Amino acid sequence: MKWIEQELLRRAREIDQLLIEFLPSENGYPPVIHQAMRYSVLAGGKRLRPILVMAAAETVGGNLRSVQPVAVALEFIHTYSLIHDDLPAMDNDDFRRGKPTCHKIFGEAAAILAGDALLTLAFEVLAKSASTCDSPPPSVVLQVIQEVAQAAGTLGMIGGQVVDLESEGQPIAETTLEYIHRHKTGALIRASVRAGALFSGANADDLADLTEYAEDFGLAFQIADDILDVVGDERKLGKPVGSDLRNEKSTFPSLYGLEQSRKIAQDSVARAVARLARFGGRARFLKELVEHVIERDN
Amino acid sequence: MKWIEQELLRRAREIDQLLIEFLPSENGYPPVIHQAMRYSVLAGGKRLRPILVMAAAETVGGNLRSVQPVAVALEFIHTYSLIHDDLPAMDNDDFRRGKPTCHKIFGEAAAILAGDALLTLAFEVLAKSASTCDSPPPSVVLQVIQEVAQAAGTLGMIGGQVVDLESEGQPIAETTLEYIHRHKTGALIRASVRAGALFSGANADDLADLTEYAEDFGLAFQIADDILDVVGDERKLGKPVGSDLRNEKSTFPSLYGLEQSRKIAQDSVARAVARLARFGGRARFLKELVEHVIERDN
Numbered sequence: 001m002k003w004i005e006q007e008l009l010r011r012a013r014e015i016d017q018l019l020i021e022f023l024p025s026e027n028g029y030p031p032v033i034h035q036a037m038r039y040s041v042l043a044g045g046k047r048l049r050p051i052l053v054m055a056a057a058e059t060v061g062g063n064l065r066s067v068q069p070v071a072v073a074l075e076f077i078h079t080y081s082l083i084h085d086d087l088p089a090m091d092n093d094d095f096r097r098g099k100p101t102c103h104k105i106f107g108e109a110a111a112i113l114a115g116d117a118l119l120t121l122a123f124e125v126l127a128k129s130a131s132t133c134d135s136p137p138p139s140v141v142l143q144v145i146q147e148v149a150q151a152a153g154t155l156g157m158i159g160g161q162v163v164d165l166e167s168e169g170q171p172i173a174e175t176t177l178e179y180i181h182r183h184k185t186g187a188l189i190r191a192s193v194r195a196g197a198l199f200s201g202a203n204a205d206d207l208a209d210l211t212e213y214a215e216d217f218g219l220a221f222q223i224a225d226d227i228l229d230v231v232g233d234e235r236k237l238g239k240p241v242g243s244d245l246r247n248e249k250s251t252f253p254s255l256y257g258l259e260q261s262r263k264i265a266q267d268s269v270a271r272a273v274a275r276l277a278r279f280g281g282r283a284r285f286l287k288e289l290v291e292h293v294i295e296r297d298n
Numbered sequence: 299m300k301w302i303e304q305e306l307l308r309r310a311r312e313i314d315q316l317l318i319e320f321l322p323s324e325n326g327y328p329p330v331i332h333q334a335m336r337y338s339v340l341a342g343g344k345r346l347r348p349i350l351v352m353a354a355a356e357t358v359g360g361n362l363r364s365v366q367p368v369a370v371a372l373e374f375i376h377t378y379s380l381i382h383d384d385l386p387a388m389d390n391d392d393f394r395r396g397k398p399t400c401h402k403i404f405g406e407a408a409a410i411l412a413g414d415a416l417l418t419l420a421f422e423v424l425a426k427s428a429s430t431c432d433s434p435p436p437s438v439v440l441q442v443i444q445e446v447a448q449a450a451g452t453l454g455m456i457g458g459q460v461v462d463l464e465s466e467g468q469p470i471a472e473t474t475l476e477y478i479h480r481h482k483t484g485a486l487i488r489a490s491v492r493a494g495a496l497f498s499g500a501n502a503d504d505l506a507d508l509t510e511y512a513e514d515f516g517l518a519f520q521i522a523d524d525i526l527d528v529v530g531d532e533r534k535l536g537k538p539v540g541s542d543l544r545n546e547k548s549t550f551p552s553l554y555g556l557e558q559s560r561k562i563a564q565d566s567v568a569r570a571v572a573r574l575a576r577f578g579g580r581a582r583f584l585k586e587l588v589e590h591v592i593e594r595d596n
Contacts (some may be wrong), residue, residue, distance in 0.1 A: 088408035108387035124447035
C-alpha cells in the first residue's frame with residue numbers, strides 16, 4: 001500500500017475516535033435521537049473534510065489539538081447533509097455505504113431531526129472550541145463559524161443540492177453542472193481547508209494559496225467521483241456503478257466524455273499541487289492527497 | 299387597546315422589518331429556496347422570541363441596535379422548527395396561521411432545505427453580529443452562539459419535539475408533559491432572554507433573575523396555549539380549537555383540569571414578576587408581557 005493510502009486510513013481512524021468523543025451519549029434522553037445521530041456519523045466514510053481541516057493546519061504549522069473540534073464540526077455538517085439528501089422527499093436512497101440509511105432504521109421524523117441536531121451540534125462545537133487552552137482568539141473562531149455557515153447555506157452546499165434536485169431528469173448546461181459541483185461538495189471542502197488554516201493563524205498569503213488548492217481539489221474530487229460512477233468497480237466503491245446514468249444526472253463524463261473529463265481533472269490536480277510550493281515538506285500530505293484523488297478506485 | 303397590546307403590535311412590526319432586511323433576496327440563485335425561506339419567515343406570527351431578546355436588552359439598559367441580529371437569529375431558528383414540525387413525516391399540518399404550510403407550497407424537498415437554510419443562516423447572522431460597531435466582545439458572541447445552539451439541540455428544542463412525537467396518542471406522565479414544554483418551547487424562550495441580556499453586558503445577578511423570569515414565562519405561556527386550545531375563540535386564534543384533544547395530545551388541562559392549570563400559570567406569572575424587582579421601570583414591558591400571557595385570547 002502506498003504511503004498516502006496508509007496515511008488516509010490512519011487519519012480516518014483518528015477522526016473516528018474524535019467523532020465518538022464529541023457525539024452525545026446514546027443513553028442521553030431522549031435516546032432515539034442520539035442513537036440516530038451516532039448511527040449515521042459512525043456509519044463509515046472517508047472522513048475527507050476533517051482530514052482536510054487537520055492537513056491544512058499541519059501545512060501551516062498549526063496546533064493539531066486545538067483544531068480537532070473544527071474537524072469534528074465539518075464532519076457533523078457533512079453527515080447531516082447526507083441524512084437529509086437520502087430522505088424519500090429528496091434522493092430517496094435506502095442504502096449508503098452498504099448500510100441502510102438513517103430514515104430506514106429510525107423513521108423519517110427521527111432522520112430529519114437527527115440531521116437538524118447534527119447541524120446544530122456542529123455550531124455548538126465550533127463555538128465551544130474557543131475555550132480550549134491553545135485555541136485562537138475568539139474573533140478568529142467567529143470568522144470560522146461565519147465562513148462555515150456560509151459554505152453550508154443557500155449560497156453554498158444547500159444551493160448546490162437545490163439545483164441538483166431541480167436538474168434531475170433533464171439535460172443541463174456545463175455552467176449548471178459546474179455550479180452544482182462547486183456548491184454541493186466544493187463549498188464545504190473549501191471551508192474545511194480554510195477553517196483549518198484560519199484556526200492555525202495562517203497569514204493572508206498562505207490562506208490564499210490554500211484556498212486555491214481547495215477549489216482545484218474540490219473540482220478534481222468531483223470529476224473523479226463522476227468517472228468512478230462510469231468505470232468503477234462496484235465492490236470497491238461500495239455502491240452500484242451507473243447510478244448517475246439511471247437517475248439521468250448530468251455528469252462530467254456525460255457532458256465532456258471520459259477523456260476530456262480526465263484531462264480537466266488532471267489540470268486541476270496540477271494547479272492544486274503548484275499552489276503548495278511555498279509550504280515545502282509540510283505540504284507532503286496535501287500534495288499526495290490531491291494526486292491520489294484521480295488515481296483512487298473507491 | 300391596552301398599552302401592552304399596542305406595544306406588542308408595534309414591536310412585532312419592527313421585527314418584521316428587521317427580518318426582511320436580514321433575509322437573502324428572493325432573486326438570489328437558486329430562487330426557490332430563498333422564496334421558501336421568505337414565505338415562512340414572513341407568514342406572520344407574534345415574533346415572541348425576538349421581542350423577548352429586545353426586551354431583555356432594554357431591561358438591562360443594553361444597546362437595542364447591536365442586539366438586532368440576535369433577535370433575527372432566534373426568529374429564524376423558531377421558523378425553521380415550525381417548517382420541519384409541519385412536514386408530513388412529523389405533525390403533517392397543511393395550514394399554519396391560516397396559510398398553507400411551506401411544503402404545501404414549495405414541496406417537501408424545498409421545505410426541508412428551507413428549514414436547514416434558516417437554521418444555518420441563524421448562526422451566520424449571530425457570528426456576523428460581532429462585526430457591528432457597538433457589538434459586545436467576541437467571547438460574549440461565542441457564548442451566545444453556544445447557548446443558542448444548546449437550546450435548539452437535542453437537550454433543548456429538538457429533544458422536546460422527539461418526546462412530543464413519541465407521546466402522541468398515548469397517556470403521558472406529568473413529568474413527561476413538563477419535559478416537553480420545558481424543552482420544545484421553553485428552551486428557546488430562555489435562550490432568547492439570556493441572549494438579549496448577555497449581549498447587553500448584563501451582570502451575573504441580572505442574568506440570574508432574567509433566566510428565572512424566562513423559565514416561569516415559558517411555563518405560563520405554554521399552559522395558556524393549552525388552555526386556549528380548549529376554551530379559545532377559533533377566529534381570534536386563527537386555528538381550530540380542540541386540536542390537542544383530536545390529536546390525543548396530553549396537555550395541562552387534560553392532566554390537571556382547567557382550574558388547576560390556571561392556578562399553575564398564575565403562580566408562574568407571579569414568580570416571574572417578582573424576579574423583575576431589581577430592574578424598576580425598565581422592566582415595565584417584561585412585567586406587562588408575562589401578565590398578558592395568561593389574559594390573551596390569541
